[in-house]
Amino acid sequence: MIVEYHRPDNLQEALRLLNRKDIKTVLLGGGSVINTPSTENYAVVDLQNLDLNQIQAKGNFLIVGATVTLQNLLDSPELPEDLPAVIQHEASYNLRQVATVAGALVSADGRSPFATALLALDAQIMMAPGNDQLGVGEVFLQRPKGLQGRVITAIHIPHNARLIYEYVARTPADLPIVCIAAAAWPSGRIRLTAGGFGDVPALVLDGPEAGGVELAARDAYHDASDQWASSDYRREMAAVLAKRCINSL
Numbered sequence: 001m002i003v004e005y006h007r008p009d010n011l012q013e014a015l016r017l018l019n020r021k022d023i024k025t026v027l028l029g030g031g032s033v034i035n036t037p038s039t040e041n042y043a044v045v046d047l048q049n050l051d052l053n054q055i056q057a058k059g060n061f062l063i064v065g066a067t068v069t070l071q072n073l074l075d076s077p078e079l080p081e082d083l084p085a086v087i088q089h090e091a092s093y094n095l096r097q098v099a100t101v102a103g104a105l106v107s108a109d110g111r112s113p114f115a116t117a118l119l120a121l122d123a124q125i126m127m128a129p130g131n132d133q134l135g136v137g138e139v140f141l142q143r144p145k146g147l148q149g150r151v152i153t154a155i156h157i158p159h160n161a162r163l164i165y166e167y168v169a170r171t172p173a174d175l176p177i178v179c180i181a182a183a184a185w186p187s188g189r190i191r192l193t194a195g196g197f198g199d200v201p202a203l204v205l206d207g208p209e210a211g212g213v214e215l216a217a218r219d220a221y222h223d224a225s226d227q228w229a230s231s232d233y234r235r236e237m238a239a240v241l242a243k244r245c246i247n248s249l
Helices: 011-019 070-074 081-089 101-109 113-120 135-140 213-220 229-246
Strands: 001-008 025-028 042-047 053-056 062-067 124-128 131-134 151-158 162-168 178-184 190-195 204-206
Touching: 011 025, 011 042, 011 113, 011 151, 025 124, 062 101, 070 081, 070 101, 070 190, 081 113, 081 162, 101 113, 101 135, 101 151, 113 135, 113 178, 131 135, 162 229, 178 229, 190 213, 190 229, 204 213
Parallel strands: 001 042, 025 042
Antiparallel strands: 053 062, 062 151, 124 131, 124 151, 162 178, 178 190, 190 204
């Protein structure tokens, strides 16, 4: 249950509130993540006054403030190819209106199309205090303990990379059983990631060559059986989707 509500006017105050020891304190962006019943008492720090809802193109990156909603990001004209389709697959229109990009990444599991795509794009996460920059994959591995007492301020998404996204789901509206995202840069770098299961998406390859991508995609699902699909089914579909993505690139 929420017992305290704070709306600080600067980042320093938000960090002070977040690092208190006397009460559990969590961040509030759009509210879509914490808006669930709980018997635990906790305080919330609303970030809406911190001007973290801007989108700016700078160099080869789209700098997306942490509290930008998924819908606002979807409406941005400079997204990499297929990222709009990824965002639409991530959440319904109503949820996209309130869910923030930072909240979506912090709460994402391996079935998240958005997390899978941003891992392929090697998106960079800016953190306070310290203005540290972490790869999105590092952030996934550090959750939740490594993010305690810290605030994501922005996500840097490269808009000079081409993104291809393919998936298989029970219905078009369902989250994926298998999804593959592949990104390619003008330098020749290729990254391919696999999602649709587990706690976090998996990095399949990162380098100048895409040889052996089908085998690598199969290997990513070697222990991926759950209530949605068997590992064998996922392995076969992953190889098909990975080849399709690389051919499209």
